[in-house]
Amino acid sequence: MEAVVEQGEVEVRHFLLATQAFFFLCVGVCLFMDHSAKAESGGISFYGVYHRTLLIIILGFGVGSYGLWRASTYLARAGLAHLSVLGLRCLAVGLVLLLLTPYNKGAFFNWAHMSVGIVMALVELAIVSQLTRLHRSWQALGALTVPLVGGVWAGASLPDWRFSYLLVGELIFEAGFAWCLIEWTYALSSQRSRSIRVSR
Numbered sequence: 001m002e003a004v005v006e007q008g009e010v011e012v013r014h015f016l017l018a019t020q021a022f023f024f025l026c027v028g029v030c031l032f033m034d035h036s037a038k039a040e041s042g043g044i045s046f047y048g049v050y051h052r053t054l055l056i057i058i059l060g061f062g063v064g065s066y067g068l069w070r071a072s073t074y075l076a077r078a079g080l081a082h083l084s085v086l087g088l089r090c091l092a093v094g095l096v097l098l099l100l101t102p103y104n105k106g107a108f109f110n111w112a113h114m115s116v117g118i119v120m121a122l123v124e125l126a127i128v129s130q131l132t133r134l135h136r137s138w139q140a141l142g143a144l145t146v147p148l149v150g151g152v153w154a155g156a157s158l159p160d161w162r163f164s165y166l167l168v169g170e171l172i173f174e175a176g177f178a179w180c181l182i183e184w185t186y187a188l189s190s191q192r193s194r195s196i197r198v199s200r
Contacts, residue, residue, distance in 0.1 A: 012074040013185045019067025020178040026060025027171070029053075041157070042103075043166040044174075045113065049102045061095045068092040071181060078188040084130055087123040094120040121151060121173070128180045135187035143183045146176030 030047040031039070033056075039046045047053040048061075072080075072088035094116050101113040125147060132144045154169025 012071060013182060016067060016071050016178075016181050016185070019063050019070075020181070023060045023064035023067075024171075024175070024178075026056050026063075029056055030060075031167075037164065040167045041164040043154070043157075043170045045098060045103055045117070046167070048099055049104045058099060061099055065092040065095040068095075075184060075188065078185075080184065080188060081130060084127050087127050090123055091120055094123075124173075124177045124180075125151065127184075128177065131180055131184055131187060135183070139183050140187065143176060143180040146179060147173045148176075150174070150176055 027044060027047070030050075030053040033053055034047075034050060039050075042049075044057075047057040068088050069092040072085045072092070075088070076082075076085040097116045098113060098120075101109045101116060103110045103113040128144050128147055132140045150169050150171070150173030152169075154166050154173060157164055157166035157169055
């Protein structure tokens, strides 16, 4: 039974790696197609309103959303806290909402897009923080530090401070969160192994 569970952990880890890699591959293709100042100041969302990259980013967001939803189901069974599971599912829905609220289509869509993005960032930080609290390790600390650096970088790009590097900040932030998801699979596995040893 334990071998079956371990196999499931490996499978979900590979699934997360594959879906996250596909997401970053799509963003990378978009970045290759357009790395102008508009892309830097608009962030990843720019590729959702730019006609040449729209289909590519839809694919990337779609696969990323599916990956988060599927992963939340596995991590829930593995013991992830209910609020974090709910958070992952909110992120999956949020990726779709970002595509449905193009920020260049008027004030309403712009504010809706920003609101969705801010809520998603806060949810991601909450999930990362929980990992650090429950699984104290250098890997977990790194998975917290990288999104914080990216978040500060992206946040500094939002006001009119002539620091237009939102895209870089978002990429750092999302890479850190992807790292966090992988670390969660290890953390829950370690937690379950300790429980099994204690029960014996």
